[in-house]
Amino acid sequence: MYISKRLQSIKPSPTLAIDAKAKALKAKGVDIVSFGTGEPDFDTPQNIKDAAIKAINSGFTKYCPVPGTPDLKDAIIKKFKEDNNLEYTREEVMASCGGKHSLFNLFQTIFDEGDEVIIPSPYWVSYPDMAVLAGAVPVFINTSDKNHFKVKPTEIEKVITKKTKAFILNSPSNPTGNTYTKGELEEIANICIKHNLLIISDEIYEKLTYDNFKFFSIAQVSKEVKEHTVVVNGVSKAFAMTGWRIGYAAGPKEIISAMTKMQSQSTSCPSSISLKAATEALNGDKSCLETMRVEFEKRRNYIVDRLNSIEGITCLKPEGAFYVFPNISALLEKKYNGKLINTDIELADYLLDEAKIAVVPGSAFGAKGFIRFSYATSMENIVEGLNRLEAALKK
Structure with missing residues (x-):
């Protein structure tokens, strides 16, 4: 065995692993709505790209x-x-x-x-x-x-x-x-x-x-x-x-x-x-910051309201970043097709398999009984993803 004990003591990034799984399913033609990675869906502002192009050309x-x-x-x-x-x-x-x-x-x-x-x-x-x-x-x-x-x-x-x-x-x-x-x-x-x-x-x-x-x-x-x-x-x-x-x-x-x-x-x-x-x-010009921030705030308001309207979920309204971290403990120890869903990890697996939405289980962040949604994705995806969530949980 050539792998160091030091490296064996850590685990791969759970958020990147879930993102990779979601992308692999998408590559196979599966329609996945991903709430996984914390990556803005906006394009890099043009003035920044222009500066990079200028650097290359010079x-x-x-x-x-x-x-x-x-x-x-x-x-x-x-x-x-x-x-x-x-x-x-x-x-x-x-x-x-x-x-x-x-x-x-x-x-x-x-x-x-x-x-x-x-x-x-x-x-x-x-x-x-x-x-x-x-x-x-x-x-x-x-x-x-x-x-x-x-x-x-x-x-x-x-x-x-x-x-x-x-x-x-x-x-x-x-x-x-x-x-x-x-x-x-x-x-x-x-x-x-x-x-x-x-x-x-x-x-x-x-x-x-x-x-x-x-x-x-x-x-x-x-x-x-x-x-x-x-x-x-x-x-x-x-x-x-x-x-x-x-x-x-x-x-x-x-x-x-x-x-x-x-x-x-x-x-x-x-x-x-x-x-x-x-x-x-x-x-350079920083007007893009406010444009993106305002859009994220809109998405946050929507996703928090929708999550809190779903039975078994309670969600705080965060003051920053682009994540919500709802408490889903009331949804655990429920069955689907005879199989008991005991943990947030099992619930995240169920949602990926059944609802075709990717979320990160709270256990990855040291908080069992929670899941993380990133709203750094389009409002269209958020609406569709939450519709799928609601339908899957009713089952």
Whole structure:
């Protein structure tokens, strides 16, 4: 056996696995409505594509600096200043091959064997496995839909030990869409500072908030908190650039420098063409952001209302991202054709087989009895998918 024990200890991404299964069925001619992956159905804005084409035509196709080009770094610095009133230098920011890659670099950089990292549950599927790959031990705090899936500072303090090194925050959240207010973030920050924890703030859905919710980064709480925080963001979700693979991180100089060293021995620089496209995204016309946000808000309103009208389902209205995470526990332990559906995983399988809709079971996010719907798909698909859901559940 040549596969390392380290790799055997993790599992493939459940969201990508479900997406692959749905695409395989589509390739066979099966009409699948997918609520699986978190990928905007909008096209990348034309000005961004034009910048990439210009880069290709001008011969900008060689290696770039490992942490990104100076012009992209400056665009990232400008974004943090204008959007979050946070000031960083070029040495405190870097670009990687997606926000996921930024997090992977960070985990490999900061964790030693046996370090503990606190992860509120439900969580994005990759956090625990990335931690395990880095030798760290995930410590979960279970939250509930009764408190909007928010973790309380007292709950954080209860699980802190001498081995605890970091706390992961994701607001707006994948999979729940929940967001934290400025006051809530201040309380969490105070606990982390008190115990000298590094705060890992995943802010990839920053631009997707609804009902006039004002996004606030935990790094904005104070200068001291900023010095204990690494912010991870990217262009994938806000600018419909998932395939371009550009994420970025901002934080203390020594951590960013170490992440750059880590990246230099893995991917080196991100794609030169994508770097130019991301620079245009952050510097250019941003009217597309509001257009997409408004459409997502419309879809959110519809999908939440429809789900709550279905017997056995209760669904919170999220303030951000493009997911809903309904509680489907009342639908479990029911039979179809003599077969008992006991778990959210079995329900997701049933919906794919019977209703031809793809959803992600909550167990993938550490939350049994829930399923995740992504509404980053057309309203036509959402309506059709929910019609199929309702019909399948009546059976």
